[in-house]
Amino acid sequence: MKIRLFLVGLFASLSLISCKNSEEKAQDSTIAQETKPTNAFRVTLTAIIPNDDSFQLYYNQDGYEAPYKEENSIWKEMKGNTTPQDIVFDLPEDVIPSYLRLDFGTNENQKEVTIRNIKIEYLNKKFEARDGQFFNYFIPNESIKSTDKVTGKVVLGKKPDNSYDPLFYSEKALYDEIQKLLK
Structure with missing residues (x-):
């Protein structure tokens, strides 16, 4: 039971870290698009x-x-x-x-x-x-x-x-x- 609880906690932690990294990458991409030069x-x-x-x-x-x-x-x-x-x-x-x-x-x-x-x-x-x-x-x-x-x-x-x-x-x-x- 303790192993199962540990594994669920570990999986949840990894999911949160992965989501946070995805959000940061999306924000970085938006910033890059706003500052990239255009033909205007x-x-x-x-x-x-x-x-x-x-x-x-x-x-x-x-x-x-x-x-x-x-x-x-x-x-x-x-x-x-x-x-x-x-x-x-x-x-x-x-x-x-x-x-x-x-x-x-x-x-x-x-x-x-x-x-x-x-x-x-x-x-x-x-x-x-x-x-x-x-x-x-x-x-x-x-x-x-x-x-x-x-x-x-x-x-x-x-x-x-x-x-x-x-x-x-x-x-x-x-x-x-x-x-x-x-x-």
């Missing part, structure tokens, strides 16, 4: 956004003068926060952008945003522009009232026609950096 570009804007807002990234593959199309854009809803947060845009797989356009929201009560960093990743390569370096790669439209290249602060407002549409277009300098990621 990722654009991450790190910014202080005081009020809730919606941000939009447009991408084009047809050159600087080509229009930006709604079907080539990604929306992100953001909660207001006084600390920096990441706005992550994952482009569709195999899309290689030439130029980008960042729309800084639809909330007219958003008076300013502070840019801390923009990072573009493709496969295992990345490009980053911190704080004021952002302005070396992006041009504001008329809804951007002022920019501070030292602090990264962007003051938002309305255009002369009273419309609210703050955004930045990428310049050739960013196109050149994107090309480096492809090599």
